[in-house]
Amino acid sequence: xxxxxCSLLALLLCVPVRAEIVADDEWASEEDWEEADWDGxxxxxxxxxxxxxxxxxxxEPTAPAEAPPPAARDLxxxxxxxxxxxxxxxxxxxxxxxxxxxxxxxxxxxxSTDDLLxxxxxxxxxxxxxxxxxxxLFLRGFDAAHGGDVELRVDGIPLNQGSHVHGHGYLDLxxxxxxxxxxxxxxxxxxxxxQGAFATAxxxxxxxxxxxxxxxxxTSFGSTVRGRGHAWAGDGDGTFVAGxxxxxxxxxxxxxxxxxxxxxxxxxxxxxxxxxxxxxxxxARFDAPAPVRLDEVEAxxxxxxxxxxxRGAGDTGRVLLGAGWSGRVAGxxxxxxxxxxxxxxxxxxxxxxxxLDPEDGDxxxxxxxxxxxxxxxxxxxxxxxxxxxxxxxxxxxxxxxxRQVGLDARSTPRAAGSERLVAEHDAGxxxxxxxxxxxxxxxxxxxxxDALGFLARDVRTxxxxxxxxxxxxxxxxxxAHVTEDVAVFAAYGRGFRPPEARAFLPATDGGVEPxxxxxxxxxxxxxxxxxxxxxxxxxxxxxxxDRETITDHVSGLTLAQNATARAGAxxxxxxxxxxxxxxxxxxxxxAARFVDSGDPVPGVPPVLARVFGDVTLPGGAFVxxxxxxxxxRPLAFGARVEGALVLDARAGVELGPLVLxxxxxxxxDARWAQGAYAYASRPTRDSATSALPAVHTSPGSPRVLxxxxxARF
Amino acid sequence: MRAxxxxxxxxxxxxxxxxxxxxxxxxxxxxxxxxxxxxxAFTATTDLGFEVSLDRARxxxxxxxxxxxxxxxxxxxxxxxxxxxxxxxxxPGHEAGGDVxxxxxxxxxxxxxxxxxxxxxxxxxxxGEYDGAxxxxxxxxxxxVAGDDPLLGHSFExxxxxxxxxVEVPFVALVxxxxxxxxxxxxxxxxxxxxxxxxxxxxxxLTSDDGATAFDGIDFSAHAPGDDGVVVLRADDDAGxxxxxxxxxxxxxAVNVQGGDES
Numbered sequence: 001x002x003x004x005x006c007s008l009l010a011l012l013l014c015v016p017v018r019a020e021i022v023a024d025d026e027w028a029s030e031e032d033w034e035e036a037d038w039d040g041x042x043x044x045x046x047x048x049x050x051x052x053x054x055x056x057x058x059x060e061p062t063a064p065a066e067a068p069p070p071a072a073r074d075l076x077x078x079x080x081x082x083x084x085x086x087x088x089x090x091x092x093x094x095x096x097x098x099x100x101x102x103x104x105x106x107x108x109x110x111x112s113t114d115d116l117l118x119x120x121x122x123x124x125x126x127x128x129x130x131x132x133x134x135x136x137l138f139l140r141g142f143d144a145a146h147g148g149d150v151e152l153r154v155d156g157i158p159l160n161q162g163s164h165v166h167g168h169g170y171l172d173l174x175x176x177x178x179x180x181x182x183x184x185x186x187x188x189x190x191x192x193x194x195q196g197a198f199a200t201a202x203x204x205x206x207x208x209x210x211x212x213x214x215x216x217x218x219t220s221f222g223s224t225v226r227g228r229g230h231a232w233a234g235d236g237d238g239t240f241v242a243g244x245x246x247x248x249x250x251x252x253x254x255x256x257x258x259x260x261x262x263x264x265x266x267x268x269x270x271x272x273x274x275x276x277x278x279x280x281x282x283x284a285r286f287d288a289p290a291p292v293r294l295d296e297v298e299a300x301x302x303x304x305x306x307x308x309x310x311r312g313a314g315d316t317g318r319v320l321l322g323a324g325w326s327g328r329v330a331g332x333x334x335x336x337x338x339x340x341x342x343x344x345x346x347x348x349x350x351x352x353x354x355x356l357d358p359e360d361g362d363x364x365x366x367x368x369x370x371x372x373x374x375x376x377x378x379x380x381x382x383x384x385x386x387x388x389x390x391x392x393x394x395x396x397x398x399x400x401x402x403r404q405v406g407l408d409a410r411s412t413p414r415a416a417g418s419e420r421l422v423a424e425h426d427a428g429x430x431x432x433x434x435x436x437x438x439x440x441x442x443x444x445x446x447x448x449x450d451a452l453g454f455l456a457r458d459v460r461t462x463x464x465x466x467x468x469x470x471x472x473x474x475x476x477x478x479x480a481h482v483t484e485d486v487a488v489f490a491a492y493g494r495g496f497r498p499p500e501a502r503a504f505l506p507a508t509d510g511g512v513e514p515x516x517x518x519x520x521x522x523x524x525x526x527x528x529x530x531x532x533x534x535x536x537x538x539x540x541x542x543x544x545x546d547r548e549t550i551t552d553h554v555s556g557l558t559l560a561q562n563a564t565a566r567a568g569a570x571x572x573x574x575x576x577x578x579x580x581x582x583x584x585x586x587x588x589x590x591a592a593r594f595v596d597s598g599d600p601v602p603g604v605p606p607v608l609a610r611v612f613g614d615v616t617l618p619g620g621a622f623v624x625x626x627x628x629x630x631x632x633r634p635l636a637f638g639a640r641v642e643g644a645l646v647l648d649a650r651a652g653v654e655l656g657p658l659v660l661x662x663x664x665x666x667x668x669d670a671r672w673a674q675g676a677y678a679y680a681s682r683p684t685r686d687s688a689t690s691a692l693p694a695v696h697t698s699p700g701s702p703r704v705l706x707x708x709x710x711a712r713f
Numbered sequence: 714m715r716a717x718x719x720x721x722x723x724x725x726x727x728x729x730x731x732x733x734x735x736x737x738x739x740x741x742x743x744x745x746x747x748x749x750x751x752x753x754a755f756t757a758t759t760d761l762g763f764e765v766s767l768d769r770a771r772x773x774x775x776x777x778x779x780x781x782x783x784x785x786x787x788x789x790x791x792x793x794x795x796x797x798x799x800x801x802x803x804x805p806g807h808e809a810g811g812d813v814x815x816x817x818x819x820x821x822x823x824x825x826x827x828x829x830x831x832x833x834x835x836x837x838x839x840x841g842e843y844d845g846a847x848x849x850x851x852x853x854x855x856x857x858v859a860g861d862d863p864l865l866g867h868s869f870e871x872x873x874x875x876x877x878x879x880v881e882v883p884f885v886a887l888v889x890x891x892x893x894x895x896x897x898x899x900x901x902x903x904x905x906x907x908x909x910x911x912x913x914x915x916x917x918x919l920t921s922d923d924g925a926t927a928f929d930g931i932d933f934s935a936h937a938p939g940d941d942g943v944v945v946l947r948a949d950d951d952a953g954x955x956x957x958x959x960x961x962x963x964x965x966x967a968v969n970v971q972g973g974d975e976s
Contacts (some may be wrong), residue, residue, distance in 0.1 A: 294737055354898045562784045597842075637740035637814060637839050678740060680813065691778055692811040692837060695739050 004341030071121040093477055095489040095525020095539035096263070096570065100211075101189070105181055107614050107624040109648040110225075111248070112259075113173040113181060113206070120186050120204060122570055122588035124148075124605050124630065126675035127700035128251050128291065129213045130257035130283025132316060134171045140188055140541060141566030141592030148497060151199035152671045154206045155278060156337035156376060157322045158396070159499055160198045163422050163501040165368040165402040166347055169198045172316055175261040176283030177230055177242040179216075182209030189521040189541060190495030191475050193432045193448055193471035200495035200519040201543075208265055208278065210234025211242065218659065218710025225249035225650035226706065236621075238276055250287065251702055252305025254312055259284035268545040273327015280320040285465060290351045291677060291696035294641075301374075304671055304699050308683045311363070311411070314347035332381025332389075340373040348407065351696075355682040358689070360408040370400030374426075382493075388434040392448065397425035401459075419459040424503040426452050432475065443504030445476040452516075458500045465504035471496040471516045485530040495519045495642050499549055512560045517548045533653035538571035563595040580616040585609070598601075603676065607643075608633030621653035635678040639695050646700060654712075661708040665701050674700035734879055740814075744835040747777065747817045750914025750969050753830030755873070755921040757926040763882075765928050767873035771826040771864055772960075774853040775893065777833075777876075777915060779815030779901055779968065784896045793809040799895070813847070815905070822857050825917040836913060837907045846901040846968040848915070850890040851909045863887065867948075868894075869960060875933040876919045882933040886946040888956045899966035921964035932953050 092098075097146035100119050108119050113233065114135045118125050124138040130518045134146045142149040146167035147160050154176055164170035179368035187195060193680040213236030221227045226248040234240030243383045245260040265278040289307030296302040300363035350363040374396025381389050405417030428446025437443070450471040457464050482488055496518050503514035525539025543566040549559065576582045578681030587609035594606035600606075614624035625647060649665040653660050675698040724876035766940060789815040815838035823833065851857075852862045864870045869888035873882050903913070920926050931952045936944040 024932060158839070295739070595783065598782065635740075637812070637841065639738060639740040641737045673737065674736070689818060691816050692742070692839065693736055695738060699736075 004376040006510065010247050023121065031089040044208050050203060052693050058430040062647050072300075073561070087490070092359075092487075092489075092527065093479065094187070094191050094491045094523060095190075095527055095537055096188040096523060096541070098188070098572075099341065100184040100186065102182045102616075104146075105178075105183070107622055107650060107652070108176050108626065109650050110267070110492050111222075112246075113176045116178060116181055116184065116206075117204065117705065118628075120184065121186065121572055121586035121610070122608055124608055128469040128675045129288040129314070129679060130255045130286035131246065131248060132174065132286035132546065132559070133288060133314060134167075134173070137171075138604055138608075139201040140543065140588070141568060141590040141601065141604050142203055142543075145169070149201040151196060151203040152206070152312065153203070154326060155208050155322060156335070156606060157275070157320070157339040158196065160399070161343070161400075162197065162498060163370075163400065165345065165366045165404060168500050169497070170320060170345075172282075172343065172345075174259060174284050174316060174318055175210075175280035176206065176322060177232070177261055177263045179207050179211040179244075180231060180242045180263050181206050182211075182241060185206045189493055189523050189543070190473065190519065190523070190559075191322075191477050191491040191493035191523065193390055193430050193446060193475060194376075194392060195473075196428060196448075196494075197426060197450070197452075198497055199440055199546075200497050200517065201238075208240075208263070209238055210236050210240035210265075212236055212712065214713050216659070216710050216712040218708055220658070220706050220708030221705050222248065222706035224251050224255075228708070233432070238265060240265055251704060252289070252307070252699070254287040254289035254307040254310065255642040257284065257286040259286070270325060271327060273325055274568070275323070275325040276563045277323045277416045280318070283315070284319040285315040286313065288314055288347060288349045289698070290349065290353075293683060293697045293699055294682060294695040296683065297315060297697075302462060302683075305696070307703065308681070308696075309350045309352055309363075314345070314349070315342065316345050318343035329379070330381070332379055334377065334379045336375065336377045338373075339373075339440055342369070342371045346368045348411070352679070353589040353683040353688075354685050355680055355691070357406075358682070358685065363407040363411065363415065364665070365407055365411075366402070366404050368400055369403040370398050372396070372398035383433075386436040388444075389431065390446070390702060391429070391431040392431040392445075395425070399423040405423045417460075418502075420502055420505065421459060422528065424453065424498070424501055425465075426450055426498070428471075430473070439623060440481040442479040443477075446475075447472060447474040449473070450496065453501075454501045454504055458504050458505045463505060467504050467514070467518050469498065469514075469517065473518075486526065486527045489524065491521075491523045493521055495521065500657070503549070512549060515547075515549050517545065520532075520544045525669065531667065534578040535574045536572070538569065540567075542568045561594075564592065564601055566590055566592040566601075581613070582615075583611075583613045585606045585611045600634040603633055603680065605631050605633050621651070623649070623651045625649045630672070634694060635676055637678050637693050639678040639693070641673045641695060641697060642677035644674075644700065646670050657711050657713055659710040659712055660688055661710070663706040663708075665706075667703065669703035670700075671702070672700045673697035730952055740839045742837055743910070743911060744813075744837055745905070746912035747836045747968075748912050748914050748970065748971060749823055749825060749828045749831045750916035751825040751827075753862060753915075753916070753921055755826055757928065759875075759926050759931065760929040761877070761973060762933055763928065763931070763933055764877040765873060765875045765919065767826055767871055769827070769870060769872040771870040772823050772825065772917060773851040773853045773864070773868050774821045774823055774915070776819070776870060777968070778813045778835065778847040778849070779836065779838060779843050779913075780845040780847060780898075781814045781839075781857045782844045782939075794918075808924045811832070814841050817844065820851060820857060822853060822931075824917070833915065833927045835915070840906050841904075842847045843901055843903045844904065845897075846899040846966070848896040848899060848966055850894045850896065851892050852889065863898045869956070871944065873954070875928070877896070877934065880934065881938075882938070882944055883942060884936075884944040884946060886939040886953065886956055887948065888953060889948040889958060890957065890961065894961060896942075896963055896966050897960055897966060898963040900963070910970075914968045914969045914971045916969055916973050918967060919960075923962070923964075927956060927959040927965050929959070942962035 014372035042111055103114055104119055112131050117123055125138040127418040136142040137150050139150055145148045148169035152159050152171050160169040161170055188202035190199050209233050215233040217231040228246045230244040232240055232242035241264040243262040247258045250256045264278045267276040290309035292302050292306055292308055299303050322339040326335040346366045347366045349657040350361055352362045354361050356362045365577050374392040378392045383389050400422050403419045406414040408414055426451035428448055430445050432446025434444035437640045452469045454467045473494040473496055477491040480488050496516050499514035521543040523539050523541040527537035529535045545564045570588040572586035574584040589607050592604045609629040612626040615620055616622050630644045633641050649667050650663045677696045678693040680693050714862050757765050757769055815836055817836035819836050821833055829935050858864050867887045868890040871886040874883050938944045
């Protein structure tokens with residue numbers, strides 16, 4: 001339709017028109033974000049940008065300096081070159097692909113960037129420690145733990161930390177100041193060429209941008225004895241500096257945190273394209289409560305917001321540098337990003353009490369320091385009419401030293417423990433061919449191959465190990481526009497998760513050979529996007545994992561899990577019936593089970609639904625609310641934890657240069673288990689000794705209030 | 714006793730319908746009586762040709778744990794229970810791995826020869842498919858046995874006769890194990906899915922499935938008998954050490970379903 005309008009306009013005006021219309025297939029990967037007409041004002045899922053004002057089409061022709069020759073006077077004036085920019089909503093590549101814009105991000109309750117992930121449909125976030133420690137994520141039937149199944153990138157820089165001492169693929173969003181996140185691209189499944197390691201459930205791309213044009217400084221206070229200061233200065237586009245500092249006593253026991261972050265980004269035209277450099281610095285000290293036994297809570301022996309461990313705590317630090325460039329090269333579009341950095345992690349925790357050591361307890365210390373670097377290139381080039389080539393290449397690696405040791409009652413390291421040096425490298429490349437046909441059909445297919453190298457040394461024994469593993473990840477997707485507003489999708493893809501490097505250094509014999517975990521996913525769906533005011537869509541998905549290898553952090557053995565299958569469906573609707581009123585809802589249902597036994601994958605919520613809305617009041621004030629419905633979750637061994645209904649609300653108003661903001665988490669003060677596990681523990685020396693698993697919970701926040709004020713210039 | 718509930722998977726629609734209903738609950742469990750399984754002849758022929766018969770086989774057991782392999786396994790060559798227990802991943806409870814799902818806690822002094830069928834207590838078992846058992850050994854203390862009991866200070870008392878070439882050698886073996894020494898992966902196969910069921914029996918075996926015996930390598934005739942004509946095999950000699958190592962191995966232990974069939 002946009003092309004037709006442009007052509008008609010040009011014909012009528014007899015002027016050349018340059019229509020900046022991006023081809024339908026150009027949303028297939030993340031680089032298109034920069035080209036987007038997306039101004040960050042849309043809401044979750046399918047929101048469309050208000051069409052931009054078209055450029056003037058009939059400028060006054062300029063009068064000639066001198067009278068033309070008589071013959072020339074009879075000629076019509078020479079055509080004046082015009083440029084007409086036509087912006088249109090770009091179609092997605094899969095039914096589940098989503099974009100969360102700045103307005104949704106700015107109106108959501110948040111204490112840190114971790115909370116922004118809660119806006120992703122179908123994602124459940126469990127923060128079982130204070131701010132600063134990475135959260136646990138669930139998506140599409142996967143318990144991704146700290147990031148083992150969800151790839152997360154910031155401006156194209158992958159943040160998953162493979163072989164992390166605390167959890168494989170550990171994600172730390174420290175330094176990503178939430179005000180600087182202008183949007184989140186969501187790619188569920190592993191259907192896209194640019195998705196790499198840990199994208200077995202999907203990929204989340206966080207895009208940074210100046211929170212605004214000008215300067216803002218603000219502070220907020222919360223009912224958890226929370227204080228936060230933040231400031232930013234930006235050009236309204238991609239250049240900004242932002243910082244935050246937080247201290248929070250937290251709700252309940254052992255949830256205090258102090259953290260700070262500084263994020264700077266500069267974007268400018270370069271070499272015919274656009275480049276950016278960014279730097280992020282962060283540090284955090286956080287408490288780590290141990291999950292409480294449900295039977296102790298029910299017996300009144302411990303509060304829901306208590307902690308079975310009175311000394312759990314940790315700290316992290318990171319410096320991250322990145323640079324990127326995108327532009328037109330050889331008839332195509334190239335996007336590149338490179339990164340380097342270093343991070344540290346330390347955690348002292350005891351989640352099992354006195355189960356293993358009835359005298360000194362089961363406290364352990366985990367420490368790690370790593371350096372990392374990498375680079376990635378993505379190139380898209382139209383070939384023949386209707387054909388588009390996409391290629392990608394990536395090299396990345398890290399080196400780390402890590403230690404895990406038990407601590408006695410005086411927190412003195414015990415003799416036993418593990419200490420390792422690890423280096424890993426990943427080199428990957430791939431290509432797809434996309435084809436537009438018949439005016440409504442788009443088909444793309446290809447594959448990516450990764451070679452992963454592992455080097456590990458057990459410092460205590462001097463034992464070395466080296467290995468190479470390969471991953472082949474085919475992908476294919478089909479999109480068909482049934483009508484202008486309705487599109488149907490089909491996709492298949494393979495994701496992969498590398499094994500941990502420590503898996504190649506077994507402490508004892510008996511484990512299985514460490515190997516790549518590969519997941520095969522498929523999706524069918526449809527979207528209906530008739531206007532800026534309505535978006536509806538849904539998808540059915542399935543994922544099969546033939547065999548996962550996981551590393552038990554106690555024995556050091558690599559273990560194999562039986563095959564799992566996940567199948568589910570998700571749907572969403574976003575509607576803006578009035579210019580000031582936005583409503584939406586999304587729901588995901590999934591069955592995640594072990595194939596042979598039929599037993600559920602522990603911890604995965606079978607139902608996750610949200611209803612949200614926001615009202616923009618006169619003067620720019622707003623009120624927003626988000627209602628989360630979390631289904632009862634099956635746990636290991638047949639245990640279960642109850643579901644939850646939680647309402648968050650937020651309101652904000654601008655009074656001249658002042659911005660006032662009020663957030664209330666858990667409006668009805670529901671008592672709910674944000675995370676739950678089934679395992680054996682012995683909370684105190686006097687507790688009965690039992691090796692039988694019991695339900696433990698990490699609670700969701702009670703009702704908490706935060707009031708913020710900022711000055712914006 | 715925990716509330717009983719079937720572990721079997723319900724159809725997804727039913728799961729969906731009940732997804733917001735009901736509270737949290739620990740895993741369903743039941744109790745089973747644990748008895749002494751001594752209903753076998755305690756005889757064995759060793760690799761050195763001795764026919765060993767026991768008329769006393771006493772052991773100090775600190776606890777019995779029953780395990781299920783779950784969805785996680787190490788390799789065909791090594792039982793998972795030998796490696797993992799107790800579970801403690803980065804976040805315990807994530808994985809449906811091999812774990813202790815049943816237990817009988819409490820110190821026991823068991824005479825496997827003379828106390829066949831005697832009740833040891835009620836073991837708590839979660840519903841599940843079991844494939845192993847662990848036995849924690851101890852040393853008899855003054856609370857366990859009388860002051861003049863020969864087992865006092867020891868983990869095992871095995872007494873009987875070893876016969877070779879018509880020569881009988883009465884013997885007593887006093888075997889010491891470290892307090893808390895665990896025997897991992899003793900065979901136990903049962904599917905526990907309901908409240909009522911047959912008792913389980915804890916058995917000490919002299920002969921393993923591959924024909925080896927706990928007394929292999931012990932030359933009874935090389936030991937001088939005492940004044941009473943009884944050879945005493947002590948922990949600090951080679952024979953005692955062999956017995957000590959043998960009795961740490963899961964091949965000489967078992968938990969069996971008594972009478973009924975819960976496979």
